[in-house]
């Protein structure tokens with residue numbers, strides 16, 4: 001079977017060379033727009049591409065305000081800050097995620113609570129979240145508290161794993177009931193929709209990443225999606241050193257961040273946004289090929305949840321057991337076809353091993369049995 005997988009992937013990408021998990025594609029106006037920033041000398045914090053890029057994302061995601069940042073982690077940090085997360089707070093998230101989700105919390109002085117993921121979405125499970133809260137939390141006059149530690153539980157941060165949207169309506173219900181802010185880690189899910197709405201726009205705030213391995217890239221970059229205009233203005237203000245506009249004086253009314261995306265990177269982003277629809281089409285067609293290939297085998301291809309339209313950022317299969325998984329990873333990588341296990345669960349990392357957590361059985365099953373497959377956009381009509 002592993003030999004067949006290698007042959008299948010090589011046939012898709014039409015190459016005998018190394019096949020990466022996800023490579024960026026530059027076939028549009030990338031060089032033109034980036035050259036414009038260099039020719040004009042406006043490569044840094046001033047220039048039209050940052051505004052253009054923000055407007056493009058606002059239009060595409062139908063969000064009130066999008067704020068460009070230097071990377072996805074900075075976008076997440078800003079989103080959590082805007083959501084009112086404070087030192088000493090607890091924040092519910094999934095153990096099955098990229099470490100950046102937890103790093104952003106950690107550096108704000110907050111701590112994660114790890115809750116299991118759903119088999120349907122591979123992202124934060126609303127039922128497991130409700131169960132955890134019912135057992136460990138209580139509502140007081142000013143909000144939700146952890147009964148065991150007496151710490152404030154401030155927010156819920158689901159992550160749309162590999163671009164598959166989590167069950168947002170159910171999570172919103174849980175957040176409403178327990179008075180928690182919903183902040184979506186939509187780093188992997190640009191182009192993914194939940195019941196017709198773009199991921200990252202249902203919570204109060206969302207964070208997108210444009211790292212080199214994401215569906216579109218700005219080299220490094222991110223975007224904060226803000227549900228309301230006023231928060232959006234404030235988010236822009238704090239990410240740009242919170243300076244009060246004045247011809248020559250330096251007055252800053254809040255401890256801000258220097259998280260502004262340079263114009264150079266935004267130029268790349270504008271060109272990549274023009275390509276997003278074609279990337280999505282190609283990636284969905286690729287997912288369909290994988291689905292058909294694995295049909296009837298012992299491997300289960302991970303399809304989008306029924307309620308969602310997924311960007312299929314990373315394709316994945318679930319192996320029948322962990323030994324099969326280890327062999328698959330070894331044999332494909334030996335053949336220069338890159339495959340990867342999912343991240344080690346967050347509570348296994350030294351800095352998060354003491355974090356409170358619920359039952360994590362689905363997360364553990366995915367940790368040992370899931371494999372990511374090469375997923376770069378490719379034109380299959382050729």
Ligand SMILES: *Cc1c(COP(=O)(O)O)cnc(C)c1O
Pocket residue numbers: 071072073074076097098100101159185187188209210211220221222
């Ligand atoms: C990529 C990613 C991030 C962080 O994005 P950067 O741009 O690399 O900082 C955060 N969360 C998840 C789940 C990611 O996949």
